[in-house]
Structure formats: structure tokens, C-alpha cells
Amino acid sequence: RENPLVLGIESSCDETGIGIVRGRTLLSNTIASSMDEHARYGGVVPEVAARAHLEAMGPSIEAAMAEAGVTFDELDAIAVTSGPGLSGALMVGVGAAKALALATNKPFYAVNHLVGHVGADILDTRGEPFDYPTIALLVSGGHTSLLLVRDLVGDVELLGETIDDAAGEAFDKVARILGLPYPGGPQIDRAAEGGNPAAIRFPRGLSLPKDMAEHRYDFSFSGLKTAVARWVERAEDAGEEIPVADVAASFREAVVDVLVTKAINACRDLGVPRLLLGGGVVANARLREVATERAAAAGVALRIPPFSLCTDNGAMIAALAAQLIMAGKQPSSLGVAADSTLP
Ligand code: KG4
Ligand code: ZN
Numbered sequence: 347r348e349n350p351l352v353l354g355i356e357s358s359c360d361e362t363g364i365g366i367v368r369g370r371t372l373l374s375n376t377i378a379s380s381m382d383e384h385a386r387y388g389g390v391v392p393e394v395a396a397r398a399h400l401e402a403m404g405p406s407i408e409a410a411m412a413e414a415g416v417t418f419d420e421l422d423a424i425a426v427t428s429g430p431g432l433s434g435a436l437m438v439g440v441g442a443a444k445a446l447a448l449a450t451n452k453p454f455y456a457v458n459h460l461v462g463h464v465g466a467d468i469l470d471t472r473g474e475p476f477d478y479p480t481i482a483l484l485v486s487g488g489h490t491s492l493l494l495v496r497d498l499v500g501d502v503e504l505l506g507e508t509i510d511d512a513a514g515e516a517f518d519k520v521a522r523i524l525g526l527p528y529p530g531g532p533q534i535d536r537a538a539e540g541g542n543p544a545a546i547r548f549p550r551g552l553s554l555p556k557d558m559a560e561h562r563y564d565f566s567f568s569g570l571k572t573a574v575a576r577w578v579e580r581a582e583d584a585g586e587e588i589p590v591a592d593v594a595a596s597f598r599e600a601v602v603d604v605l606v607t608k609a610i611n612a613c614r615d616l617g618v619p620r621l622l623l624g625g626g627v628v629a630n631a632r633l634r635e636v637a638t639e640r641a642a643a644a645g646v647a648l649r650i651p652p653f654s655l656c657t658d659n660g661a662m663i664a665a666l667a668a669q670l671i672m673a674g675k676q677p678s679s680l681g682v683a684a685d686s687t688l689p
Pocket of ligand 2 (some may be wrong): 459463486488489624657658
């Protein structure tokens, strides 16, 4: 079927995202975030996120429908993120999508959140979609994954992922150590602007020769976080004033260096001259800069979707389902459940 009209629901973390697309055309993309409610805990609290999704779901769907100017009757399918993510949060979206599919008698598509991030790029907001195969680096508060995408609707391979904290989570935790508010990513990014990235040499996780054999495309940020905590503790014990800008810049440099090095390695090793970025950490100024420089040096075409499509959103889920439909893929069974550990 050509250019199906699809409503997509995303609720894997703290964003209730509803997107409506017609094929590759974006009609609406509403996002309600419960981030403010998590701020005082310094991180996303699953129970709080799930309740916020429940409250936001109905109004968000109505708002997205109104903005797109379509009726339920006109929809060709309902799509939803079924995983990975926070279980309670996912269940709210999956429940809402199934209810909507049943009530409107439309096909139901349960899709993978990470593949959805790759799907964000096919929306026509910047002309032609990226060619495949491509390497995709997805970095957010919930995930840090490196994918080889040969075909969006059937051949996506996980090359590696974080073995502990996600990159955004590391930013949030280090911000806390430095006394900066949540979410820490933007705070550290700003504080780092006035600092010296070479002031402190923080460790690059899983980058030693011995790690590179087994964990070539995996990431680890908990050791880095601990190194920052130790450095700050030592300085405090010595009665020194903490050079927040230098610590922020040096930490940011370590994260960005590892992310970009591993992504470009994958492009080189696998002979794939394309790299797509996604996830909230893509807002990071230094990540964009270093990725742009090193991709150019390696002859790799770099693609960064507009920021509203990089953070969690429903449009990417709808866009992926639209591609599945156009490729003739069958809908999911209504028996499919939310799966927080979906690979
Ligand atoms: O994709 P996203 O909006 O939501 C999920 O995590 O699901 O990503 C949010 C994460 C947070 O950890 C936040 O600190 C991080 O992205 N982030 C950043 C920046 N802006 C947001 N990290 C580094 N630099 C930034 N400028
Ligand atoms: Zn995400």
C-alpha cells in the first residue's frame, strides 16, 4: 500500500510521543515530557514516568490528530514502541495502541524503539532518505547502541551497546557530582564551553587493546563516572576549588572521543561510508563537532536528523511502521506484549 496514514505511539522512557505520518511525510509530532517530575530525583523514576504517560496519552493523541487534521477512520494503522525501555512506561503505550487498534479496527504494528530512531531519518524533512547500508549510533539517557542497518525493514544488526550506563545517563550522573541540575547533558555541555578538554585525561571505556578484541563496538561509561567522582573527591580533600569547566570539558571529551572513535571504526571495518546519529545526546555540541570532523577525514557521509526527531518521539515509530506496511510486512498480533529487554 502506498503512503499509508499511520499514528505512532512512543512511551518507552519519559516522553509521551504521538506522531502521525503519511508515508514519508510528517503530519504531526506531539511530545509531552515528564522530565520536570524526575528532576528532583536526578534521573527517570519508572513509576512516575508510567503515571505521567497515563495522564498524557489521551490528550496527546487528540492533539496529534487535530494537528494532522485527520480522523480515526482515515488511519491505515496504529504503531507503537513495544521495547526496549521501562516496562511500566511501555505497557501504557502498548495498551493504548491496542485499544485504539481494536476500537478503530485498524492493523496494529509493534516496533523496536532503536530501529525507530533510525526510521526518524526517512521522514521527508530534509529531502531524500539516507542510503543503506549505514552505521547508526544511537545515544540517549536510556541507550547507547551501534547498529549496522542494511535494510530498515528487515536487516538491522546490533554491533555493540553499553555494558553499563548509557551515555546520557553518564552526563546526568557526572552533572550531579559537579552539583549541576538534571538533566545533566545540556548543563555539562554549557559548562564545558569555557573549559580545557585536555585539562584532565579521563579514561576511554573499553578502548584498550585487550578490550577492543572482545568489545570493539561496546561502550562502558561507569568507570569514567567513577574516575570523575574520584578526581573531584581528591580535589575537595585537598581543599582545592573544583574547576567545573575543565572537569566538564575533559569528561565531555572522553565520552565524545569514545563514541565517535567506535562509530568511525565500524564504518571503516565494515566498509560502510555512512553514519547516522540519533538520540537526545546528539544535542551535544562537541559530539556534533567531532563527528563532523572525523567523518569528513574518514570519507564517511554523516547524517543528523533534526533535533525534534532525534529525541524520543512518536513520528519515528509511525514512519518505521509506514515503511513496514509499504514493504508488505504483516501487522503484529494483539497478543504481542511490551518487552523491556527487546534486543
Ligand atoms: O533521547 P532523550 O531525550 O531521552 C531518553 O533518554 O530517552 O535523551 C535524554 C538524554 C539525557 O540523559 C540528557 O542528559 C542527554 O540526553 N542530553 C545531552 C545533551 N542534551 C540532552 N547529553 C549531552 N549533551 C547535551 N547537550
Ligand atoms: Zn530513544
